[in-house]
Amino acid sequence: EIVMTQSPATLSVSPGERATLSCRASQSVSSNLAWYQQKPGQVPRLLIYGASTRATGIPARFSGSGSGIEFTLTISSLQSEDFAIYYCQQYNNWPPSFGQGTKVEIK
Amino acid sequence: EVQLVESGGVVVQPGGSLRLACAASGFIFDDYTMHWVRQIPGKGLEWVSLISWDGGSTYYADSVKGRFTISRDNSKNSLYLQMNSLRTEDTAFYYCAKDSQQLATYYFDYWGQGTLVTVSS
Numbered sequence: 001e002i003v004m005t006q007s008p009a010t011l012s013v014s015p016g017e018r019a020t021l022s023c024r025a026s027q028s029v030s031s032n033l034a035w036y037q038q039k040p041g042q043v044p045r046l047l048i049y050g051a052s053t054r055a056t057g058i059p060a061r062f063s064g065s066g067s068g069i070e071f072t073l074t075i076s077s078l079q080s081e082d083f084a085i086y087y088c089q090q091y092n093n094w095p096p097s098f099g100q101g102t103k104v105e106i107k
Numbered sequence: 108e109v110q111l112v113e114s115g116g117v118v119v120q121p122g123g124s125l126r127l128a129c130a131a132s133g134f135i136f137d138d139y140t141m142h143w144v145r146q147i148p149g150k151g152l153e154w155v156s157l158i159s160w161d162g163g164s165t166y167y168a169d170s171v172k173g174r175f176t177i178s179r180d181n182s183k184n185s186l187y188l189q190m191n192s193l194r195t196e197d198t199a200f201y202y203c204a205k206d207s208q209q210l211a212t213y214y215f216d217y218w219g220q221g222t223l224v225t226v227s228s
Contacts, residue, residue, distance in 0.1 A: 034214040036152075043202060043218040044152065055216065087152055091213035095168055098152040 116222030129203030
């Protein structure tokens with residue numbers, strides 16, 4: 001099973017600032033990586049798939065990059081509604097697997 | 108509008124059994140692979156199982172293989188998870204999730220609200 005490691009565990013950011021979240025795979029997953037956002041008490045929401053393609057309705061301030069084993073989710077200017085936990089997930093190898101999450105909190 | 112509504116989560120004793128259900132609407136159910144994903148409260152996500160559009164193929168995480176059975180009834184737009192020999196470590200929210208494309212990709216574009224399974228004596 002591919003292990004997905006996210007860093008940092010918690011990211012403290014002021015509204016309006018840029019947030020950069022990292023996800024590393026234990027072996028190459030090509031570009032078969034998705035990002036999800038989960039707010040407290042809510043279900044995960046698909047943000048990015050194919051490492052860099054925004055899902056339907058996702059604002060342009062969210063962007064994904066990377067391939068192979070290193071991936072990044074960037075939120076260009078944090079809005080109040082963006083404070084949440086973010087998970088990466090690989091779907092290149094069996095079984096699909098998630099990172100442990102990065103919590104983005106208000107600084 | 109896509110909707111996935113899970114039901115069946117309760118408190119059950121270790122070794123017990125439970126059947127979860129997920130009612131789907133707003134899309135052509137029998138066009139899509141469907142999944143169960145679980146989340147221990149306050150913790151991360153774990154993929155549990157999938158079933159192909161026609162029910163012909165099923166796959167399981169090692170942690171549940173031999174104990175859980177996924178099934179679907181396309182005539183009722185419903186997905187199921189039969190959970191046997193439950194363990195305390197199975198305690199989690201269980202989400203029904205839709206695969207993103209008709210040709211299964213194994214990432215998830217819609218999730219249900221989840222149903223809580225608690226395994227405790």
